[in-house]
Structure formats: C-alpha cells, structure tokens
Amino acid sequence: MATEETLVLVKPDGVARGLTGAILARIESKGYSLVDLKLVEPDRDLLEQHYAEHAGKPFYEPLLDFMMSGPSVAIRLAGNRVIEGFRSLAGTTDPTTAAPGTIRGDFGRDWGLAVQQNLVHGSDSTESAQRELGIWFA
Numbered sequence: 001m002a003t004e005e006t007l008v009l010v011k012p013d014g015v016a017r018g019l020t021g022a023i024l025a026r027i028e029s030k031g032y033s034l035v036d037l038k039l040v041e042p043d044r045d046l047l048e049q050h051y052a053e054h055a056g057k058p059f060y061e062p063l064l065d066f067m068m069s070g071p072s073v074a075i076r077l078a079g080n081r082v083i084e085g086f087r088s089l090a091g092t093t094d095p096t097t098a099a100p101g102t103i104r105g106d107f108g109r110d111w112g113l114a115v116q117q118n119l120v121h122g123s124d125s126t127e128s129a130q131r132e133l134g135i136w137f138a
C-alpha cells in the first residue's frame with residue numbers, strides 16, 4: 001500500500017491556547033511524518049472551499065468566523081492509514097463527549113458557543129485529503 005497523506009489543522013483555539021506543541025507531540029509520538037507545516041491565516045474564500053460540504057448548516061457562518069479569528073497551523077502529514085489514524089487521535093467532533101486520551105477529549109470542552117471549538121481538523125477520506133491538501137498547500 002502506498003503511504004497516505006492527510007491534512008491536519010491545529011485550529012485557532014488550539015494555537016491561541018498554546019496547545020500546538022502538545023498536539024504535535026501526540027502526532028509525532030504516534031509515528032506519523034511531518035512533510036510540510038506552516039502558520040496560515042485563511043481568508044473566507046479558502047474556508048468556503050474547505051468547508052463546502054457544510055454550506056447552509058446552522059453552524060456554517062460561526063464556523064467560518066471562528067476559523068478567521070486567528071492563525072491555524074496547517075500540516076501535511078504522512079504515514080500508512082494516516083487519515084483514519086489521525087481521526088482516531090483527534091477523537092469525535094464534540095469535545096465534551098470525545099473519549100479521554102484523544103486530543104479533543106483531553107484538551108477540549110463546550111464553551112457555550114455556536115460552533116464547537118474542537119482544536120483540530122483531519123481529512124475524512126482519501127478524496128477529501130487530496131482536495132484539502134490542494135487548498136491549504138496550493
């Protein structure tokens with residue numbers, strides 16, 4: 001099987017709370033390879049492409065505002081089965097119920113906002129990974 005790549009983002013809440021290092025440590029400890037990494041302040045156009053599947057949902061506008069509230073760290077991450085492996089490290093979407101031991105479960109909580117601030121993004125399929133890497137690492 002060819003080595004896979006995924007897009008990981010440390011979202012603005014993770015960067016603002018100083019958790020980038022802790023999150024990168026988990027990724028590196030798991031054994032995945034950092035291929036490229038940069039601090040990005042995405043504009044609305046980039047985020048509309050990235051989150052196209054969520055357009056029209058109640059949390060869509062709050063999500064875009066949140067993602068424009070500060071820089072994110074974008075990571076091109078490689079390894080066999082890294083797409084599902086990073087999603088497993090991240091935990092489920094809602095940080096309140098994400099399993100302890102996961103990034104979202106250990107570092108996240110409900111802040112009473114319209115959008116779940118859940119620290120990280122990870123692509124959910126090979127198609128999404130290729131599409132999203134093209135957007136963030138154009």
Ligand code: IDP
Binds near residue numbers: 117120121122
């Ligand atoms: P994922 O990041 O776990 O793949 P998605 O369903 O793709 O979750 O949603 C994208 C992002 O939108 C989530 O990470 C979260 O920040 C936000 N989000 C998703 N569902 C909700 C919701 O029901 N309420 C508030 N925010 C949400």
Ligand code: MG
Binds near residue numbers: 124
């Ligand atoms: Mg998703």
